[in-house]
Amino acid sequence: MSERVYIRPVGFVSAPQSEHGNAIRLAGGMVYASRFAVILRRDGQVIERWLASPDTIAEVLGQLPDSVGAEAEAQWASLTLAHPPLELGARTVRLDQPQAMGILNVTPDSFSDGGRFHGDPAAARDHAAEMVEAGAAIIDIGGESTRPKAQPVWEGDEIARVVPAIEAAVSMGAAVSVDTRKAAVMEAALDAGAHMVNDVSGLAHDPRSLEVVAARDCPVVLMHAPGAGGEDLHAGAEYNNVVFDVFDALRASRDRALAADIARHRILLDPGLGFGKSLAENAALINALPLFHALGHPLLLGASRKRMIGAFSNEAPADRRLGGSIALALAGMDAGVQLLRVHDVAETVQARNVWRGLRDAALTDFADLPG
Known part of the structure; x- marks a missing residue:
């Protein structure tokens, strides 16, 4: 049995102010994301999908199986990673x-x-x-x-x-x-x-x-x-x-x-x-x-x-x-x-x-x- 997780930004705003700061700057660029789908697949099939925002993502990630927990944390960190030139x-x-x-x-x-x-x-x-x-x-x-x-x-x-x-x-x-x-x-x-x-x-x-x-x-x-x-x-x-x-x-x-x-x-x-x-x-x-x-x-x-x-x-x-x-x-x-x-x-x-x-x-x- 193989499990995989994916964190997909699904909600976007023109500026973080519109969400009272509850948004991330996606990959250090000029796009701001405020809603995210956390998707769990098992043997190629989606078995669960949660919606989260920056202030609830920790709670959602805490519900994931241990097998994908570290990967999910890495993906969340990557979504906010500003890349060097x-x-x-x-x-x-x-x-x-x-x-x-x-x-x-x-x-x-x-x-x-x-x-x-x-x-x-x-x-x-x-x-x-x-x-x-x-x-x-x-x-x-x-x-x-x-x-x-x-x-x-x-x-x-x-x-x-x-x-x-x-x-x-x-x-x-x-x-x-x-x-x-x-x-x-x-x-x-x-x-x-x-x-x-x-x-x-x-x-x-x-x-x-x-x-x-x-x-x-x-x-x-x-x-x-x-x-x-x-x-x-x-x-x-x-x-x-x-x-x-x-x-x-x-x-x-x-x-x-x-x-x-x-x-x-x-x-x-x-x-x-x-x-x-x-x-x-x-x-x-x-x-x-x-x-x-x-x-x-x-x-x-x-x-x-x-x-x-x-x-x-x-x-x-x-x-x-x-x-x-x-x-x-x-x-x-x-x-x-x-x-x-x-x-x-x-x-x-x-x-x-x-x-x-x-x-x-x-x-x-x-x-x-x-x-």
Whole structure:
């Protein structure tokens, strides 16, 4: 018999004053949570669900079985954990507000902009510069498409694609992440000046990748994909409950990284929207994003131009999904997500700035109330 516990924020307020201070600042960001569902699963089935607030959470956690008590306490502490900034070369990326990670695909076949920057270093450099100027905190450079049924790329070709783009972005002072699942590409990218690794396989595809990231002591994004250990990232998707199953898989991926001596504060997590997940499963993950803060790591959301936007909007093609991409980015902001991986940096940063302005204003909305 196996038991697992999950603490999911379910009630949110614009400012703690509206609850007379009975709210927490979620993951040290600009989102405040006041109600929480404490969910107990046994052998994959939910057997109990309690509702709690910050002033009653201790009582609720005290009712849990001893087998999950320590985990529940750790999750509660994680929900209130303020994450330190990412130190990426000369740039410091603060995680107390949402930040944009701009996508630069130097591939011939990516689902959205495949071919636009492949084989054209000047165009890639100019696009990186545009994204930095528009407010991208990080440029994420990838040389292999991870769309469904994409063909694997030999690591030598992938290195030849990403290294010139990384060198160009670093030369302009950008913070750079490399989007790869191959250890040799990670090494070449970091040698070229990249500061961070974004692995869609959660360091499961290449047996050497854990060793490389640990030795380089760089930040790493661990993403969930059901086929992480094979060539097809989308294969083998079977979920009892997609939200809890992805949560458990990310926890296991994180624990593998910790066991390989990757520092806890270097780890970021990504639920892998669109990777081996149906429209309903993607929607469930978006709605449950606040739960993933209970794992105790900054979160990355990659929803930009994804297939689910087309499914919700009369099959709009990838280059006509800006509105949907902004809607999902705002959902991520409302959930306290720290990094938003996006194609449309200027528009996302503008949406973020307005969102932040409203959040800042909410902190003074109750200044004239007694007490």
